[in-house]
Amino acid sequence: MLGKLGERYISFLKGRSDIADYFKVFIGCNDILKPLVETQKLVTALDTFATEQQMGVESRGEFLERAHQFIIQLPKNTPLSLTALANHCWPDAPSALTATLSREEFSLSDGFVPDRRAAKGLVNFEGKSKFWKLNFSRTAIKNGDVEYDHKNQRIILTNIPDDLREELLAETAENEDDES
Template identity: 25%
Template sequence: MSIHVEQAIIHSISQDKDGQLSCRLRPQPLLNGSAVEAIVAELHQIYSAKAGKGFGYFGISGDDGEANPAFMDALRGYTLGKQGFVDFSAIAGKLLQQELSKYDFSQGGFLLLACYTYLTSDYLFVALLNAKPSMTVLDDMELSQNTHLDLANLQLAARIDLSEWQSEEESRKYISFVRGRAGRKVADFFLDFMGCVEGVNPKAQSKQLMQAVEDFVAESDMTKEERQTCRERVFEYCTEQMDSGSEVMLKDLADELAESGMDSFYDFASGGDYELEEEFPADKATLRQLKKFSGTGGGVSLSFDGTHLGERVIYDPVSDTILIKGVPANLKDQLDRRLKGD
């Protein structure tokens, strides 16, 4: 993995016996080059693999609420060379402490800030990490208890694409952040301390893309097989982009379809009411519906490939029933054994 770390630092935010939070600032950047490269590379990989991330930008006071510009101003001062990385990080640490102090659920953690280059882009990684107890065996076979940073359980983290922020002022997606379970942000305070406002919604954009694809094939003279091929090609392209950490490019996607004989998708998708961005991060779980149908409810779960609809799987909306031809062997075995038992 080609990562070059420019600067990295860790500050500690802890709670005293009276429940007050304080920020212990490190006076200089982390010095152990190999250890720093290793931890940033691991965090980059863990973060990139996180599904369902949100995307946003630095808000202006009064834009979608009262966004605090202090973090943005300090970061701009650092990128313009008006202040050092340590000074910028100290401002960030104090801002996070102040934001955390508004709530009674936090016990703090370790604030890691790292500026690094990956491929052709510069990034600032921001994460609040927790420490986790662990056991190790010493040379004399004695057990020793210590603590280590819990990198695997990365929940409060954001990554700012500094290159995009500086070159595209109108972008609304240069900040990405980890979302919590069930599609919610783990904690709004983490975005509030950075003054981040949510911008492009990957799930909403993916739903609009799916609708554009369905309308496109419905209005074409494609055969059933060609329609499914179109859906699968869209899914494959988007998956390739997501796996490489890239965004979906509407024009490139249209060119991919044109190579398969499916012309004019770009004009169709960009000229309709789909409100699709030219470039946007996609949501794989949403786009998977191009290939599969699935649903759960009332104790029943059902999933099948889209190619089976109308053939092995017959849906009757009038009677609200689904007929499955060719029951999967393992399910058939379970059903046969139950029937014999009854």
């Protein structure tokens, strides 16, 4: 398969076995495409496209969800065609999306096998600090289970699971007892 700028990639070496490593060394191949890195670059490129197209919140979510569905519906170890992705996600003007995906700043390679975990970045938000970790989907925002308070820079969670609610109640009740 041809990659960007006419670079050639060997796409038959998909496994992580000693035999695959032996053949890579034998033919002088530095390394095969790293699915995680390539998928992260793809997520960034799709997000950039959505921003540049000035998509509203709902259309942006639908666009990124279409891309995610396309990726996860590929049979396992199937290379991703950027042209097919563009045709599926932006059917009215796929060349506009293809132009963004082929920009040098993203250096995306056509024909890499996407990492499904990294593709979740299209539909999930994730963040962490020294004291907490949070992961939620765009659907949670759409359904109102997660709200962002711009003014106070706070995230508000609703419909939390009973077990978590009970843990929080027990923890805060203990802290209130300590303060008295």
